[in-house]
Amino acid sequence: MQRIRLRYTKRGRLRFTSHRDFQRAFERALRRSAVPMAYSAGFTPHPKVSYANAAPTGVASEAEYLEIGLAEARDPEELRAQLDESLPPGLDIVDAVEVRTANFVERLEASEWQLRLAGVDRDEAARAVAAFLAEEAVEVQRTTKNGVRVFDARGAVSALQVLPSQVGDGNDTGTERADDVRPGSPCAILRLVVRHATPAVRPDDVLSGLRATADLAPPVPAEVTRLAQGPLDEETGTVTDPLALDRAAAPAGR
Amino acid sequence: MPVESVFPRLEALLPHVQKPIQYVGGELNSTVKDWDACDVRWALMYPDAYEVGLPNQGVMILYEVLNEREGVLAERTYSVWPDLEALMREHGVPQFTVDAHRPVKAFDLFGLSFSTELGYTNMLAALDLAGIPLESKDRGLDDPIVLAGGHAAFNPEPIADFLDCAVIGDGEQAVLDMTEIVRAWKAEGRPGGRDEVLLRLAKTGGVYVPRFYDVEYLPDGRIGRVVPNRPGVPWRVSKHTVMDLDEWPYPKQPLVPLAETVHERMSVEIFRGCTRGCRFCQAGMITRPVRERSITGIGEMVDRGLKATGFEEVGLLSLSSADHSEIADVTKGLADRYAEDKIGLSLPSTRVDAFNIDLANELSRNGRRSGLTFAPEGGSERIRKVINKMVSEEDLINTVATAYGNGWRQVKLYFMCGLPTETDEDVLQIGEMAKNVIAKGREVTGGNDIRCTVSIGGFVPKPHTPFQWAPQLSAEDTDARLAKLRDSIRHDRKFGKNIGFRYHDGKPGIVEGLLSRGDRRIGAVIRAVYDDGGRFDGWREHFSYDRWMACADKGLAGTGVDVDWYTTRERGYEEVLPWDHLDSGLDKDWLWEDWQDALEEVEVEDCRWTPCFDCGVCPQMDTHIQIGPTGKKLLPLTVVKS
Known part of the structure; x- marks a missing residue:
């Protein structure tokens, strides 16, 4: 499984998006852009996405982070552009790197x-x-x-x-x-x-x-x-x- | 005239309100068109909270149909919660659309879709916040034309004072026709003012303009007659019927909100209309005849919709989805096609008899297997004959047995209380049915881990149904009857613990009944409730029965009629009903005969499978039943790997 870390933003009027709202929007964007997601095992499989430290509702951000697991390897930059295209303007994916180190959240x-x-x-x-x-x-x-x-x-x-x-x-x-x-x-x-x-x-x-x-x-x-x-x-x-x-x-x- | 966005002023208020995201717009697949490039502009409203209104199919369809047209623009607006309403009033921010945050007052037409009468006070709140005079007679040339559609519009009389017009039936073609009339009138320089454009609309025979009709009352309070008060206005206004659903594959690009809403799925209407003939069901009566979307049409909509939205569930909507002539192929085809994508399928409104467990298994193949829901509606065989819900207890038990045998563990049953001729005994039978279901489940599975939830709603007689003459059961009698059922379930030592019991008290039903079968005199009541702060009447925490009753006393003072007169009173054959001049296509004599049949416990078959019963719709509206099978199959789509 390839893992990719993404930086995203909440800009302008979309700063009123709550974290839960963002999660739903992001997971739908994954589906629309047919990203080959890895799924969790179990009765109701969920795409592997983990979020770190979400900014409060109403607060804009240039630096939110999440990590996704893919079933097939993808070029991070192509994936970033594809996901960004699929999200509404204001929720922008601005950076992507393949995961090569541990303890991201502690960082x-x-x-x-x-x-x-x-x-x-x-x-x-x-x-x-x-x-x-x-x-x-x-x-x-x-x-x-x-x-x-x-x-x-x-x-x-x-x-x-x-x-x-x-x-x-x-x-x-x-x-x-x-x-x-x-x-x-x-x-x-x-x-x-x-x-x-x-x-x-x-x-x-x-x-x-x-x-x-x-x-x-x-x-x-x-x-x-x-x-x-x-x-x-x-x-x-x-x-x-x-x-x-x-x-x-x-x-x-x- | 340039129209400015109110967003800068609204934005400053948003940090102070709950769930601000619902007011900012920007949904995926929403449209903002250039104001000045359009000459007819619609504001569309579902008069409830955003979370309920956004997924509404009717609004979504019209929004797309209108925006696809050159020179036409449609934006959406929803009811704002009281926290924002207070701030908007304090800071002078008007009712706005969520698309471009334009003030509603700036639009040419303001169309509201009423699925239920409980949105009436919200309409007044929106008009008031928009700065549009509440009553039609006070509006000027620059105010929008305020119109109502949706099922509740089949009796628009209680809100007649507040509406400029109402349209009944399917809206797709109707809004386009209205657009052309308004466009021509504007292009001519708006000759004759508001009256002229309303007259042009009324003359089509498909737009009801309440102020062009006078209502005369008899000394006993009943209606004497309803008369057009100017030349060219038809005596009766017809409903609109779209005949080929495949020609109207909307919504093509369903809206995907950022905020959480009540339905988060890709919904496809697989047919419109229903011919089962359940006598309580207004939707089934007013949407006749049955018109199916073809299996290939459904397949295309699902495919395009999923790509456009990223939803993880497909809902196959209709009034009785398992009745589609090719439902087995549709569900199997979709389940096959999306097996890899973990797309779930749901089929709301399934009848016990049409249901087969293969279908249920197919539906749950790619998703979770939750509970099964059936709606026998009536507890006893006798009452089911009265309402023409032809399900025998044996059918139900057999279906349920197969379900349990296939691994389902939870069954939910929907019923109504307060049906015509109903006695305590009929309602107590609901408990017996639940016990039999559990007993059968234990027998089939050999275990005790079986649950049955019984959910009961109060029956409200509706216009354009055979029960439009029926007395409604009073709130007190409803509560007493349900209390007896509750006790009989709770005290059952063998099954009581496995039966869930959900019900509502009878009070909201009385208000709904007052609004459903009311006439123009009810307008004063609605106005009084609104003035007293009434909003969001469909929400338990906002609804106040006492306020409605107090305002009804006030609003109906001097009329000689009261709430009981509108609700618990049985009507006679010769009575002029407030909605008689709105033509749903149903022959009033046929409805009356069906009402008499109900009282004699005589059932009527589904005209989809059996000969015509002359309800009147097809000849009256020049329509006909449109069903398959087409014989086509839904093949898996070839996935093109990029």
Whole structure:
């Protein structure tokens, strides 16, 4: 059985796709493009697909990962193009490598997020970020199915900064949000690197933390995008490509 | 006039609502056409939540049929849940289509498909959110033409005030004909305003425009007569019938949603109509005559549909799928063809007598073998004669025995409670039947691991059926009868534990009955319920019986009639029924005779296999039964390896 790791995106309006929704859409795309899937054994065979660390519903992502098992070997790049064609625009398959290394999920040590806070002044955001970073721990609460959980949102944060303002802000991911590129309307963009820990700290937990420490309250919901996930380089605070090892292990010429 | 997408404004609301994906569109095989390149634009609505509305075949078919036409555009809209409705009102976001997020008010026609009457309040919510006046009389030149179709439209009188028109029967050709009339009227510069275009539609004889008819009432509250109030408007409006299903292979490219919906499969309608003559069944009466899709037509639709969707299940739809003249070849052919692809087959609506276990085995070959479902509908032999559901208990037990012998372990049986002439004894027989099924299962398998689930719905008399004159059983009597059955099952020590019992209380059925057989006076009730916050009446958690009853008291005040008058009252032969001017093709005298036969427990055969019983449909509509066999086989497709 050949195994292939894929990186995919959730862009624009399709960021509202839940993980379950994506799974169904992906498995149907496999059928439409007649990918020779390997199936699990058992009474109701399922195609072999495993997903890692899905981004929450409503959050866009440039870096989601999954792995599939094939009954017949395929060229990864051809497979990528074929699957991408079969999925709606916004759910895009952007990278594919043949699996040559183990422990992929452990390699996803951290995520880099971009948080777009429309209506928030840059300086105000910078003050809140400084206040947040000055704390050792910031307790936040999140309502889950099992009630309200209280946990620390500061410890897992490896980097948090306000990006310099830029025209068009580089966050145009296919959404028709013409209204907030208005000149003069304030907009702060945060870059956030969070280590994957238990309990998982999500961007909205960090936003709760900013509210708790500095009363930062964006007037409209933040637009959040996962830019990368993978091994964390603590020195530089950057998240690197988790597929690099598989690529490096590939025989020459591939 | 440029029409802007409301999506930027909607998007800001989506993080605050449940399952936002249902509002963003972008489904596989959906279509967004250039607004300005089209001169007739339809908004199509299934007035329920997206998860129920999206898989609806009727809307999907019309969406494709219209979008295939040059210069015509169709987009879909669904009911938004109360969480989004509140936000839309707060932020002034109008009812939108999910395809291009255009405001519904900007379209030329707004067509709603009503499978059930319980969508009426949702229609009002959509109109209101769209900024379209709720009542037809208040609408202006730039408002869409609001029309209803679907089975409930066979009696559109309760929503007559809110509709500009209604169309009954098959919609495929009808929407195209309407499109041409609207197109011509627009091209001429919309002469004569709304009235003129509605008059042109009415004059075809196939579009009902309620406001062109006056209803006169008798002193006792019954209808005196229904009269056209302007020249050229026909006394009766005919239903539409598409004769050759193979000419209409829709949907060709079924929509594949990202959100989870109630049916996730490639559905193919294998025939339309039913001639079994079950007297309670409105669908069977109003969709006559039987028209089969050919085996090769089915094979082509399945193949194309699976390629277009990637679905893992094929549903062969119809009112009684095992009755297709070539069903054995169809199921065997499909099971052979898709054996490698792990495609499951399902056959909803199978009759006990037509069913054979070979068929069931064929269906489960590539997929899971869950339970078998049968619908004897009535517990006693006597009541089954009344409703003309010709299944003997012996047939059922024999079928079930074979099923158990083939490895099936679970049988589900559907029944109705509240059928005409029904007594407690008829309903208690349901429990006996379940016990006999389990006893037979234990005997055949030699084990005790046998389950039978009994599922019971309340009977609601429907227009255009022989039971349209029948009294409906009151909610209290329904509940009392079901309680007796429940006790008799629970207290049975030998079988009680193996029988599952599912039923609904009688209250929703009374509201459905009020809306099904109501007349124009019910409009005020629907309006009052909507104003009081009523929405999603088909959903248990949103439905409020007390609200409906309170609003009925208010809405019907001064009319001299009440809820009981509409529901539990038996009608007489001479009474003018609210839907008499809508012609389903069924001869009213034939329906009456069949009603009399029911009371005398006389059965009527299926006219597909036996001579005609003169129900009136074929001569009236100039149609005829269309069935096979064609003698053709469904061969496996050769797989071209790439």
